[in-house]
Amino acid sequence: MDKRILTGAEIIWECIAKEGVDVVFGYPGGAILPAYDALEKYRDKIHHVLVRHEQGATHMADGYSRASGKVGVAMATSGPGATNMITGMATAMMDSVPMVCITGQVPSSVIGSDAFQEIDITGAAIPVTKHNYLVMDINELADTIKEAFHVARSGRPGPVLVDIPKDIQNQSIEFNYPKSLIDMPGEVKPPGATEEHLKTFARMIEEAERPFILAGHGIIMSEATQTVIELSEQVNIPIGTTLLGIGGVPASHPLVFGMMGMHGETWVNQAIQEADLLIACGMRFDDRVTGKLENYSPNSKKIHVEIDPAEINKNINVDLPIHGDLKTVLTQVLPLVKKQDNRPWLQKIDGWRSDSKGKDIIHQNTDALMAAQVIRKIWEGTKGDALIVTDVGQHQMLEAQYYEHEDPRTLLTSGGLGTMGFSLPAGIGASFYEKDREIWIIVGDGSFQMTMTELGTAVQENCNINIAIINNGYLGMVRQWQEMFYNARYSETPILSPDYVKLAGAYGLEAYKVEELKDVIPTMRKAQKQQGPSLIEFIVEKHDVVYPMVPTGADLHQMIERPLKESNGELTQEKKESIK
Amino acid sequence: MKQTLIALVEDKPGVLNRIASLFRRRNFNIDSLVVGKSEKKGISRMTIVANEVDRRKRGNIYFNLLNLVNVVAVKDVSELACVTREFIFIKVHAGPERLNELNLLVKKFGARIVDMGLETVIIETADEKEVIDELVEALQPFNITEIMRTGKISMRRGRTHKVLSEKINATAEEVNWQPEQIHTYHN
Numbered sequence: 001m002d003k004r005i006l007t008g009a010e011i012i013w014e015c016i017a018k019e020g021v022d023v024v025f026g027y028p029g030g031a032i033l034p035a036y037d038a039l040e041k042y043r044d045k046i047h048h049v050l051v052r053h054e055q056g057a058t059h060m061a062d063g064y065s066r067a068s069g070k071v072g073v074a075m076a077t078s079g080p081g082a083t084n085m086i087t088g089m090a091t092a093m094m095d096s097v098p099m100v101c102i103t104g105q106v107p108s109s110v111i112g113s114d115a116f117q118e119i120d121i122t123g124a125a126i127p128v129t130k131h132n133y134l135v136m137d138i139n140e141l142a143d144t145i146k147e148a149f150h151v152a153r154s155g156r157p158g159p160v161l162v163d164i165p166k167d168i169q170n171q172s173i174e175f176n177y178p179k180s181l182i183d184m185p186g187e188v189k190p191p192g193a194t195e196e197h198l199k200t201f202a203r204m205i206e207e208a209e210r211p212f213i214l215a216g217h218g219i220i221m222s223e224a225t226q227t228v229i230e231l232s233e234q235v236n237i238p239i240g241t242t243l244l245g246i247g248g249v250p251a252s253h254p255l256v257f258g259m260m261g262m263h264g265e266t267w268v269n270q271a272i273q274e275a276d277l278l279i280a281c282g283m284r285f286d287d288r289v290t291g292k293l294e295n296y297s298p299n300s301k302k303i304h305v306e307i308d309p310a311e312i313n314k315n316i317n318v319d320l321p322i323h324g325d326l327k328t329v330l331t332q333v334l335p336l337v338k339k340q341d342n343r344p345w346l347q348k349i350d351g352w353r354s355d356s357k358g359k360d361i362i363h364q365n366t367d368a369l370m371a372a373q374v375i376r377k378i379w380e381g382t383k384g385d386a387l388i389v390t391d392v393g394q395h396q397m398l399e400a401q402y403y404e405h406e407d408p409r410t411l412l413t414s415g416g417l418g419t420m421g422f423s424l425p426a427g428i429g430a431s432f433y434e435k436d437r438e439i440w441i442i443v444g445d446g447s448f449q450m451t452m453t454e455l456g457t458a459v460q461e462n463c464n465i466n467i468a469i470i471n472n473g474y475l476g477m478v479r480q481w482q483e484m485f486y487n488a489r490y491s492e493t494p495i496l497s498p499d500y501v502k503l504a505g506a507y508g509l510e511a512y513k514v515e516e517l518k519d520v521i522p523t524m525r526k527a528q529k530q531q532g533p534s535l536i537e538f539i540v541e542k543h544d545v546v547y548p549m550v551p552t553g554a555d556l557h558q559m560i561e562r563p564l565k566e567s568n569g570e571l572t573q574e575k576k577e578s579i580k
Numbered sequence: 581m582k583q584t585l586i587a588l589v590e591d592k593p594g595v596l597n598r599i600a601s602l603f604r605r606r607n608f609n610i611d612s613l614v615v616g617k618s619e620k621k622g623i624s625r626m627t628i629v630a631n632e633v634d635r636r637k638r639g640n641i642y643f644n645l646l647n648l649v650n651v652v653a654v655k656d657v658s659e660l661a662c663v664t665r666e667f668i669f670i671k672v673h674a675g676p677e678r679l680n681e682l683n684l685l686v687k688k689f690g691a692r693i694v695d696m697g698l699e700t701v702i703i704e705t706a707d708e709k710e711v712i713d714e715l716v717e718a719l720q721p722f723n724i725t726e727i728m729r730t731g732k733i734s735m736r737r738g739r740t741h742k743v744l745s746e747k748i749n750a751t752a753e754e755v756n757w758q759p760e761q762i763h764t765y766h767n
Contacts, residue, residue, distance in 0.1 A: 122594060123594070123597060126594075126597065126598055126601045127601060127605050130649070131648075131649040131650075134593070134594075151649060184649070185590065185652040186589075186590065186648065186649050186650055186651050186652045187649070188646055188647060308643075308647070309643040309646070309647070310640060310643035310644045310646075310647055312639075312643075313636050313639055313640070314636075314640055317636065
């Protein structure tokens, strides 16, 4: 092959293309100018999406990654460009999303002098990245980018930042993309299950009468859907999912019982509390799924299969910890597991389910449009087959409860960090991968206003996304906590919205406003026909509360359920007492 | 008993920052951290002493350290046979009239006088923590004006497994990864 002398700036794009990335979300600026100048030569390989704020770039890369399973790439300049990425990196870090962020840095000769737009981003990003690099030698640039992609996607995935000073981008060198990784002596290779582990695993299942599978994000990351279902079917083990586990197992499967945790299904939480065996698959016993730790599933033995050893025995002591890839471990254990019936246990959970169903809001007649009803209608109107991106808050929990997902990677949501403003940019990012699947962004009025600046990006790129704003005029989830735990003092939660239809109009979009249940589906049909972005604002009941709920500090099964006769969503006195 | 960890880390900028940040972020209490070159170029060896008694939390510290990309290997040596030392400089204000007395004391502890001024004396010793604590206590009557003390360094007794001798990738054998470590920390 011919010798190719390339600049650092060109090497950045070469490496990105070599890693199979065809879209980059970013924003130019002083210290990254050489890279943007070189981009012209790579237009045929890489599509660049100009965002409106660097936080948007990171959420877009994140959304692209969650939808595709590939590494998302975001790019920004030094200083404020880089610091604006921190929230997006933290979001990806908490939810184990593989992502590479490339930032320009001031020239290496002036690093440390408080030069214009200088910030020690590798220092600042330590807690929010899996790893990060400052490239001080052009000879190390290609190797570093290769390693960054590897670190991002291997083991427990996460965001990786590569900071590249401007002078390094301008220098030239002979380019050779390393075929294999250079030494990474610090890489942790999961040992997987030993024979002893597998035997114990099978024996614990055999001895259990009330087993339960906790299905986490790891199922999606490890592509273990089929394996988990096989295990579940073979022994009739019911499955509950975490928020990020939604879609990892098909909601319509008779052994899949729904979401666990703070706003999970009562019957799932009840089952976890009464189980005598928990099989935790790629999840991390977050405080939002355990309730009070001391009384969490007190009578169960626990098996934990997890790729990150630091998550094992972190919050919950387990009896059989297995550090390994979920799919590999479950595939190994399957032949050892004997068929079992477990019917009485399944019937018991079913019994709890029918008890609670009657209290559900979508089965009640209401005067106002309820957010839950809108989300249920979106489910109907998309035949449950859309890619849904949610933001954070009440609508997020309602989506988890009322939109049933059949496939992995069809619900993108910020679980760990709970980043308001995530959905619009993440949905835009996802649209660059999911070209055939319908995309719906479900977002509250508070969340939307955090990053609605990215409407500009959606219009410029003509992204095929549908935005459903669930507008209740409040920061709803905060308002809910104020109602329940702060004597209904609504401190700074009522929030003004612009006229979203006009706002969309300013961007040249046709948008719609819906106030009645009967209009939901017909308006959706209009939006679905629209090429490019569309926006619907749903005006919903202001004072609704997400039920059921495990109050902080309570045991997982001590859930507050929706009172049966309740007109305006205010808690009855009796309910208030029960919370205390 | 405190938790003592020996870690092999890549000698790269920011590594100390990453480790310090990890302890802060995870709310682990760190007692001391000593780092220096190892027998292998590009690799440093650290002794970290953490103030955690809970085994589960100890395991969490171990695995979080191991997860750092620049950390090549970690070994929890808290319960293993090790030689351990701390080093100390102690400056006392003592005139020539107390020198004999001071000399006797210093000898008794196996310490040395390394500098003698008109009014000041600097004493050094390398020993186990408890002995150093005693020495400091014994020197109290001599008007201690400065103490400079390192953290603990540890080395396991016995044969060195071929950890770094050939290739740094061959670390898995001893100091690095052992799958049963999760069980080790499990109650």
